[in-house]
Amino acid sequence: MKWSRFYIIIMVLVFAAITAFLAFGPRKTYSEVERRELAVFPAFDTDSWMDGSYTAAIDSWFTDTVPFRDDITTTALALADMRGVRMKDGEEEISFHNVGTLAMNDEETEEEPLQQAEKEKADKPAPTRAPSPTPKAPASEDQDPEKEDASKPSATPTAEEKSKREVEAAPAHENTTISENFAPVAEDFTAASNGIIVTGSGETTRAIMLYGGNKTVTANYAGVANHYKELMPELNVMVCVIPTAVSYYCPEGAAAYSGSQLVQINNVIEHLRDDVIGINIYSILGEHRDEPIYLRTDHHWAPLGAYYAASKIAEAAGLPFLDISEYDEHVVHGYVGSMYMYSEDIRVSQNPEDFVYYTPRKVQYKTYYVNYILGADWSVAGEAEQKEGPFFLQYPDGSGGAYCTFMGGDAKITRVVTDTKNGRKLIILKDSFGNAIPGYLFGTYEEVHVIDSRYFTRNIQDYIEEYGITDVLFANNAFHASTPATINAYERYLTQGRAEEEVSEEAEAVEEQ
Amino acid sequence: MVFADLFFIYVFIPAFAILYAAAYLIEKKKEKTLLRNSVLVLFSLIFYVWGEPVYILLLLLGVIIDHICGRTHKEIAGIVLHLLLLAVFKYGNLILATVKAAGADVPEVDIRLPIGISFYTFQSISYLADVRAKKCEPQKSFPRLLLYISMFPQLIAGPIVRYTAVASAMDARKTTENDIADGIRRFVYGLGKKVLLADQLGEIVKQTMGAELSSLSTGMAWLGLIAFSLQIYYDFSGYSDMAIGMGKCMGFQFPENFDHPYMCASVTDFWRRWHISLGSFFRDYVYIPLGGNRCSKIKWIRNILIVWALTGFWHGASWNYLLWGLYFGLLLLLEHALYYRKGQGECHGVTALFRRITGLAFVVLGWGIFYFEDFGKMRRFFAVLFGANAVPVSGDYLLKSTLSQNALLLAAALLLCFKFPKTDRRGVTVLRAVWTTAFLVASTILLVGASNHPFLYTRF
16 A cells, blocks of 8 residues: 555544544533533524624534533643643742733723633623523522511611611721731732733642722722712711732732732722721731632632621621521532633643532521523623522532522622511622622621622612612622722612603702702 | 634535545546536635625626636736725725825725735736736636636635646646645644644734733743744744645645745845745736846836835735835845845855844844734834833743743744755654644644634735
């Protein structure tokens, strides 16, 4: 046999085998690793054909749904990892991902890590909003229902009740900036791109999103909280900016590429009115940083971190707080979070962690959800009927969606009615970091409402009045607190969904004051 | 459709290969090419329609112009029409924006660039010019002319194939087993260059030249520029390899487009090795008709600058490409004055090394002009290259990290710029089969894991 013929036969067989694999292998509709719905075969129409988007969508579908996609993408990351060798900074290995520039001065605005990552994957099909597999409520979640009909808002409080709450809701508090610094981060710097660094090895592997921050934006974040207080003086307004992992685990070698979250948190505190409470959770998290208070493989904090934060929130509100011993511990083993796909660093995947969360043992509560129906561009297309459901969802071991344990995600209004009877009702205005907080406040508040900074379509003043809310907590992570979109949303919540006359009357009244 | 796409490699190519092989078997003894040509034209049109459902009409219009003007010997009119179409569809937006900037009231029109227009227009021009110069007879068959212009391997990113290079093969061609084996290997190596090297290097480029320049360190800027120099080479030469490989499998011998350009002895030598089909096009159809170097010195300088301005502008409808072309025109004039006058072309030792290093440095710096369409960004980038941004106290840790994270990639990319001796020993065939399979599988895996990376040169 001629050698060239031998070569042709081999190569034709290889091509044929891969072609057959791609043509006849099982195509999936969901990626566990990327946690998103995969592309669907496009429906034909003349317009999409003429502008080329129909054929482009077929290409995308073919690539996106290849058989064993998750295994192949994992292998792809392992291959890409072979581009270089690991560099060591003392004992620590650090890899930079998408960090192109040095840290510089306070010029850039920042976006939440997720938003940035989604932008970069914009040419991929729209990701799903719900994790898979569908989680189940744990048996312990079957709480006794409250005796009163909790599915409806309680009666609007009387003036006397309001007055009483106002007094209760104003604990002695003085806003002071934080002096401790738990990370070797240079002051007032901005990383020019939202990069990720991966540090450590084995069980200490940790992916960290570098931070930018902008003092103008964080001052506006304080400003919007002040505005809530100005419009609703009887409300106890609290602000709690949540530091992310970079505040505590950024290695010295990478410090110059990240801005200081502490600087921005202090900037928020400095700009708050005296009667708006700035809550310092930075210090308590720093004191406990040797504990698993942040997830190593996900951009979120761990539920334990939220526990410490919640203790400071209850303290600031002047209310009791349940010790961690009053909770049952649950573990999702083999958890690999979002940072695997954002960093595309195989080490993150190779070193899963335990996702540990806590459910209150004795508190009785019921959870009601109004889910938002989202359009293809993540915009709110509608609102579903209110329905009751579990607050904590149970995910199986190995599930990458375990952070959705709390309420199952963000696109909803959540209302938790507890058996705590003190007349205090809290709204948490938050991003996904805030989801881990409410579970620790069921023994603290009579009601806990959770509203996301991206999905609320009602009027917040009406909502506060309708449910007799006494406390509002702004609980955003440092990235989101540095994002104009968050501030704009909170401002919009004050005016959206109201009759124009009503709004203008109120504006006049405020001006007169 | 682009070559580095799973749908192209594992749906389009197999379907085409099966039908083409069937046509080949039918025609084998008759020594005809009608069936094979028909399959090739059909798939070429599908290939183009897949990405450009509307602009296929523009391509067909171009072939009609070639057919009519070639047969009626109105070649100049045909060339003018092609240049007009190119001016409208490639440079229309730039012309309108420039006129508007000058204060004129022009309508808001956004003309989308038809894929591959620069390449197939130049093929049409070369055909008409060769007919006019009587280097070839006008093609009487419209389908054959359509085949020449639309042949999918070289349709959207070259090489710019002369009609004379494929005319006889369209009528009668033999495909040997050696050709097919070479073609497959070339195709897979080209795919590997694109996916395993160019796209990976692109990640470095994205986080350096594509990042916020006001905070880019000098070290990272240089790393980015070198990475881009390598990326564009492997991207474009990878495409050319795939095109040449597919052509070989069908019995066509497309011209080589690259000859280890970064081994160049000078800037002049670089352009003998880089995008050879474009360089030879401008030499044969612009430079020589203008008088080449057989004229007065002033005219010769004019000819050089015209050719290089056009070469630059061919790459895109943006002024930075013009600047890039003129930059090379001036460098070539300078090199001629310093090196090549009075038979000083040959040199050895330190002088040759100096020419080599400075030539390569100028080529690499030139990619900085090429990359930035925004002149403000270009200025900032060059300022950073020469030390405008101070490195922070902690040192350029990011540069060290990026270098170590990409050390093997950069080493491989640099090493493969060199020319290695070829061997045809039998044992090598087995090794080649293993290597080719590994490249193909690795490229396929990375294509699944990556978002779509279109070839850089398909933009032109």
